[in-house]
Amino acid sequence: MKNKKLEANLSMAVSKVFSGLNMNALKYLLPLWMSPLTGATLRCTFAAAAFWVIGWFMPPEKSSAKDKWLLFLLGALGLYGFMFLYLAGLSKTTPVSSSIFTSLQPIWVFLMMIFFYKEKATTKKIIGISIGLIGALVCILTQQSDDLASDAFTGNMLCLLSSVVYAVYLILSQRILTAIGAITMLRYTFSGAAVSAIIVTFITGFDAPVFSMPFHWAPFLILMFVLIFPTIISYMLLPVGLKYLKTTVVAIYGYLILIVATIASLALGQDRFSWTQTFAIIFICIGVYLVEVAESKER
Template identity: 95%
Template sequence: MKNKKLEANLSMAVSKIFSGLNMNALKYLLPLWMSPLTGATLRCTFAAVAFWVIGWFMPPEKSSTKDKWLLFLLGAFGLYGFMFLYLAGLSKTTPVSSSIFTSLQPIWVFLIMIFFYKEKATWKKILGISIGLIGALVCILTQQSDDLASDAFMGNMLCLVSSVVYAVYLILSQRILSSIGAMTMLRYTFSGAAVSAIIVTFITGFDAPVFSMPFHWTPFLILMFVLVFPTTISYMLLPVGLKYLKTTVVAIYGYLILIVATIASLALGQDRFSWTQTAAIIFICIGVYLVEVAESKDKSPDPLKK
């Protein structure tokens, strides 16, 4: 078990580092080299094909037809909805702001657990949720649109909604994951997301100047990075962490997204230092700590392990 926990910790660290760099890579690509809708289609379709190919070389996993259909529908609505909203938001705001809302996911998880699954609402959780939401409001209400964020308010709102959608996806997929294999979950959720994405693309059109001639190697290589590392490898590593680590530990690794995205954004000139963003990050980190880590000292079961 010790080796499994080490593997899980390494998996989470690598996954979250890729997720942080993913924001900077996508910010470079959106919307100049591809539209958010096309970006979601490329990510979902590439990952679906990759997971089916990888799955052929892995031991078969047992699963029922009902589970497969549930995963497919979960991907078609939850995973695709998250990816589209997230890319649409990121195209209008900065990577640091989008990572702030991504870090709110543990708070949304507990709010959903409190309202729909009768999770115990202790004073630490309530205080943590309140502080985290204050951080989100600080970011939404103080960031102004500029040359780095074409529509900061709308972009931040889309990123916020995407984090709520992903929290719902995380809860439902984790419950199904307890009875099936990780590769089965990845295959069918991304297949569902890919089908939704392709249908939407047929209606709205495929908009990706990255593939136009004359060929542009820099955006193409950045797109390949997004498709291979943050999309495929990162999502493959995530179930390993969720299976062997407590949700409290997973939440702490979520801070890596903020750290990596902030450092990379400032280094690449995709964001500027802002005291209000810094305050928002501090509020959200404290909020997630109170909700996830401080609460782990009580003996209540991990809400995502029920």
């Protein structure tokens, strides 16, 4: 069991580090080297193909036709919606701000569980949710548009909406995941997302100067990093951590996204130090921690 826990901790750490760096890599690519719509299409189709190939080398997993169709629809609406909204938002704001709203996902999950699934609203949860939302409001209302964020308010709102959509996706997919395997889920959700992405791209057009001539190696290699590490490897590592670690430990690893994205953004010049952003990060971290601790104690 100790080896399994060590493996789970390493899996979560690597997954979240990749997720943090993903924001900086995408910020470099968007919108100069590819549009948000095209970026979502590339990620969804590449991941769908990769997970089908990986699944051929994995033990077969039992699942019903109904589950597969539900996963497909969930990917077509939820997963694709999340990726498009997130990429569109990131193209207009900074990686640090986008990571702030990504960290709000546990709060949205618990709010939905309270309103739609009649989960108990404890005092600690209410306090945690309130503190987290204050941090989000500070980030939305105080960040100004500049050379690093072309339309900070719109970008932040899109990232906020993407985190809500992803929370819905998490709740629904978790209920299906109890009856099927992780690879089956990844196969069909990303297949659904890929179909939606291809249809939208067919209508709007494929906009990716990264593939145009003369060929540019730097943006191409950064795109390959996004497609392989945060998209494929990160999603493959998550189930390992979720299986052997407590909810609170998983939540704490989520803070790595904020930390990595902040350090990388400041080092690469993709963001500037801001006391209001720091205030927002601290409040959201405290809020998510309180919510996760309350949930862990209930379980």
